[in-house]
Amino acid sequence: MALKALDIYKLLPKKNCKECGDQTCLTFAMKLAQGKGEPDACPYLDDNAKAVLGASTRPPIQKITIGMGSRAFTVGEEFVFYRHEKTYYHQPGIVYLISDMDTEESIREVARQVRENCLTRIGIDLLLNGVAVRADSGSGEQFSRAVRIVSEGGDLPLVLIAPDPAVMEKALEICGNYAPVIGPVTPDNVTEFCEFARKYGVTLVLKGDDLPGLATLSEKCLSQKVQNLMLDLSGSSGRYVREATLTRQLALSREVTAFGYPVFMDASESGLSGVVTGIAKFASVIVTPPLQKPEMDAALVMRQNIYTDPQKPIQITPGLYRIGTPGKDDLVFLTVNFSLTYFTLQGYLEATRRSCWLLIVDTEGMSVLTAVAAGKLNEFVIKDAITLFKLADEVNHKTLIIPGYASPLSGRIEEVSGWNVIVGPRDAAEIASFIEEELKV
Template sequence: MAVKGLDIFKLTPKKNCKECGFPTCMAFSMKVAAGAAEIDKCPYITDEAKAQLSEATAPPMKTIKIGTGDTECALGGETVLFRHEKTYVNKALFAVEFSDADSDDEIAKKVAHLEAVKYDRIGELMCVEVASVRYAADKAKFLDLIAKVIELGRVPMAVVEDVEVAKEAAEAIKAAKGILMGATPANADAIVEVAKAADVVLGVSAGSIEELHDTVEKIEAAGYKNLVLNVGDSSVKEAYNNAVTIRTNTLKGDDRTFGYPSVVFVNKIACCEQMEVALASAFVLRYGSIIVMSDMDFKQALPLFGLRQNIFTDPQKPMRVEPTIYEFNKADDNSPVLVTVDFALSYFVVSGEIERSKVPAYLAIPDAGGYSVLTAWAAGKFGASVISDFIKESGIADKTKCRKLILPGKVAVLQGDVAEALPDWEVIVGPTEAMQIPKFLRDLMGI
């Protein structure tokens, strides 16, 4: 919650000595409240006041790091309830759950899906980031599964409440910076010491949201704040209500006990595979930081990955690619030049279709502000002069002797002006839809 300038002013010594670089203590306090000055700039402020302030200005929801190296991810750290208010900070992660009660065939199928499901969309390579491993009864198989998912490059989440087994699980996951999902009201005192010793994130579960609150308070009092919260798995209603309550209380209330990322075991509350995908979608929108599925193949992953990418992009920043000349299918000095905008989605759709055509070609991308073709054109960022200046300055004329320049069909109106500015080029109006590009290019080049 934001701290007001007046609250900070109450903590200053009110000397108005200017040593902080501001004319008065009040002016200094207002700057600190606005985030434009550090409280340490006042040499007279007491340690007690500093501690009070740092607690008050701490973000309401903690950022929790898991994984190491390529698998490192951040969870939580959110500051708004709705994406349109500002932006979400750390994307929801997907997990697949293994168990020592699974048959070898089931495990092999999940492993095959985990390895196969990778989706490259708009420059982001997406996969299932976390592997949850639930302890049932076979400790050796449970620990083997943890080792296996680490070997597969996934962040391990060991789901185990038995404190003795949890000690071994914590040892197994500590180098991979995994999650020990094991704290309950009954074992909190003991398991927090296990998590502390291994320095791993501790997952907290309870039978009700009130119990969850009390258990988190107890763990925090024991000095551990590296936590994630299980929203509950007795029913869809309970999990959804708890996910919303936890996030709303964190961001809008005064109590920060729930200020941690949440874990949703969709595999425990869904009645079937289709319902798992539907619920996972709901929890991407409403506050799952880790969403656990029983399995994830391509047909489940693609809609979820697409939804997640749309929700966790910053709505205030257009997704762009670098304005430059791109080459496809071993473009050479006889290859035509297509033009489109630097909006990432336009680039990836057009480039995919050029690749599919198998026709060697160049793709010229001027700086069009990161907008789509028609928006950029309407905003004056993708006009004839932008295109012709880019073609002249990019050096593309030295790369190809072919002088065919293909404009997007949606801006056919630019053909005359671009042709006038580039008299050496044959300016051609291309298709209005990217899917028409392969046939268009093959016909154009007589292939």
């Protein structure tokens, strides 16, 4: 259980020395309670306080960065079981799997896909994250050949799968300094792999026969001062869900610190549904053979959805949007920049098969009802948006249709902006009948 601000405050020196950068010890305590600060920022902590705070403010799941450069990605450092409790912070990397037996051409093609595939939604680029190379040949040369091909760009994070330390070492000579993830680490090879970890700073993927076996491995690595670990919970989706759930619960409750590491999942067997399972249920690296484009898109969008901060709704960039090919006489609808509101309204407007304008104003992602209540949607915001997005240049009328829930603002909007206001329906589903019956256009 995480400590509350006051519990932390009791451990602080209570000097209000401001050396941590905060005005008071209580402010600092509140930051620590939220996981937003480092206990080390306080120069006066005693050992006991350090131990308690270190353990309780440190994320219950280790943070790990995979790869180097612009495509590197970070996983772990999660605090909650359900996304609605706060949010999931670090989305899983989706990594395409190749075999070292594949032809050079096909390896290159997969690497290209990972590098170039990009789905842009709501102004965000959704990307694949890396390539996993599996040593099916059993030969160090063959394995390092494949790794070399993938490493050519020097940009893609790598997962190296070879249980034989001798084979693995060949690949590490090529890419060991680029923070790859390597495995599977078993009781048979743990000593050698720990050495790799110390030498190259790579992350180890631990594979036990069962959860106790996995915990033993994890403890063993920690005893050898290796802390960048991942837990391989690959198996049938059913077993995966049960083990991932249990390890997450035990890690968050800090009952079993050996499980306080990100989860690795090989979804080769289960395809898209396995990838989705991993996304929903706590995986941090998901390995899959290349997916078809539609499946890949679905997976990327699912990941974006699940890892959206529930308290910070996805926002649409404010602006003047076109539905169809609107002209100077067409209707202008206004709404907020909460993505769900925008998409819903956009869908219903498109369904009317008539062109129109959609003016999106900045309400910090709040829905109409909340934005009105919180004063984020007000006559001034609307007036500014009309000016900023040059609405008057695009249409030759001065009439805005506002959402039904914004009706209390209608008078003030007219007064401040000089535009006429028509109050539309509360529910976007009624927009077609509204246009037909109320506007009679």
